[in-house]
Amino acid sequence: MPLTFFQNTFAGNPLNRASDRRPSADWLAGQLASSDSLGMALWNGKPLVEKTKDGGIQIAYLPAQLAGELAGGDERLLFMGLWQETAIFAVDLEGTSDPAQGPLQGLGEFKELRTIALALPAPDAAILATAKSMFEWRRRHQYCASCGQPSVAKEGGWKRQCPACQVEHFPRTDPVVIMLACHGERCMLGRQEVWPKGMFSALAGFLEPGESIEEACARELAEEAGLRTKSVRYHSTQPWPYPSSLMIGLIAEVEDDEGTPDQTELSEVRWFTREEARRLIQGEIEGVFCPQPMAIAHQLLKAWAYEG
Numbered sequence: 001m002p003l004t005f006f007q008n009t010f011a012g013n014p015l016n017r018a019s020d021r022r023p024s025a026d027w028l029a030g031q032l033a034s035s036d037s038l039g040m041a042l043w044n045g046k047p048l049v050e051k052t053k054d055g056g057i058q059i060a061y062l063p064a065q066l067a068g069e070l071a072g073g074d075e076r077l078l079f080m081g082l083w084q085e086t087a088i089f090a091v092d093l094e095g096t097s098d099p100a101q102g103p104l105q106g107l108g109e110f111k112e113l114r115t116i117a118l119a120l121p122a123p124d125a126a127i128l129a130t131a132k133s134m135f136e137w138r139r140r141h142q143y144c145a146s147c148g149q150p151s152v153a154k155e156g157g158w159k160r161q162c163p164a165c166q167v168e169h170f171p172r173t174d175p176v177v178i179m180l181a182c183h184g185e186r187c188m189l190g191r192q193e194v195w196p197k198g199m200f201s202a203l204a205g206f207l208e209p210g211e212s213i214e215e216a217c218a219r220e221l222a223e224e225a226g227l228r229t230k231s232v233r234y235h236s237t238q239p240w241p242y243p244s245s246l247m248i249g250l251i252a253e254v255e256d257d258e259g260t261p262d263q264t265e266l267s268e269v270r271w272f273t274r275e276e277a278r279r280l281i282q283g284e285i286e287g288v289f290c291p292q293p294m295a296i297a298h299q300l301l302k303a304w305a306y307e308g
Contacts (some may be wrong), residue, residue, distance in 0.1 A: 008130035008238035008249075009117050009294045015081035015088060022155035031087035032068045037088060039067025040127075042135060043093040043110045047128045048100065049120070050108035054302055060108030060122045067091040070103060078134050079156030080127065086126075092135040105305060107259075113241070117294050129241040134158075136243035137171045145169065172244060176203035177216045179250040180300040181227055183257040187270045187304055189290065190225060193267040198287050200270055200280075202297040203249070217250050226260040226267050229253070235303055238296040249296045251304055277305035 038061045041048040042090035050060035071077035078090040098110050117125045131137045144151050151160040160169040179190040180202045189200035205220035218229035235249040259269045280290050291297045
């Protein structure tokens with residue numbers, strides 16, 4: 001059962017992360033060697049998936065021992081957690097040769113997670129998002145931030161440690177506030193020049209050190225659109241593995257319905273009534289569209305458009 005009233009795509013990982021077991025190298029080795037344990041594979045960030053009997057897709061699991069062999073050591077191997085009593089491991093594969101045409105032939109095919117997320121069972125999407133985010137962290141943090149020496153994977157891939165200075169490094173999650181600005185019966189969406197023509201979305205920005213979520217929301221709305229925030233209410237959050245963000249969804253009431261794009265982050269802003277927001281969600285406004293349901297921006301707009 002979800003912990004909140006609403007669960008976004010990539011949220012709801014059902015695995016028991018078993019973080020208390022990760023420090024035991026012997027326990028992890030035993031789980032990896034067990035014939036009952038399962039593995040999953042990502043190649044250049046794309047997960048291995050298979051078709052289901054009803055025409056859908058799901059994670060293509062493989063023996064954990066095979067995942068361990070393909071990993072060739074701890075560096076490319078991640079202990080995902082436990083499904084009931086079954087240990088799940090993930091292997092991070094790289095290179096130009098498709099492993100589905102090699103050692104994993106016949107087990108499935110590699111697909112871009114962003115394009116298949118809504119077709120996957122929600123728990124599978126959440127599991128894969130966790131693996132993708134963790135492997136991106138590994139690729140970007142292979143050297144000690146303290147002394148610059150190479151670091152090594154520890155605790156099933158959930159920690160890196162520098163052999164030179166012994167500093168420990170842990171996965172990072174970058175908090176991002178994403179907010180729908182509202183004034184009475186109108187809401188505002190913005191667009192960036194680099195986005196596809198006609199796309200409008202909620203405003204967003206990274207939370208800065210020493211800043212509360214509400215303060216970050218108000219700052220971003222002021223910086224990007226010149227709006228003054230009166231109140232902020234929480235909607236939901238979304239893990240976003242591109243590469244490792246946590247999207248904090250908010251609905252903000254602002255003082256007026258003016259808004260001026262800063263021409264740096266935003267090239268244009270546009271206000272929509274609730275009826276127009278509903279039509280936008282349905283794709284009924286010619287030349288204008290909003291993000292797809294996978295994105296929390298879509299869910300913020302939908303929540304406001306249909307509330308009350």
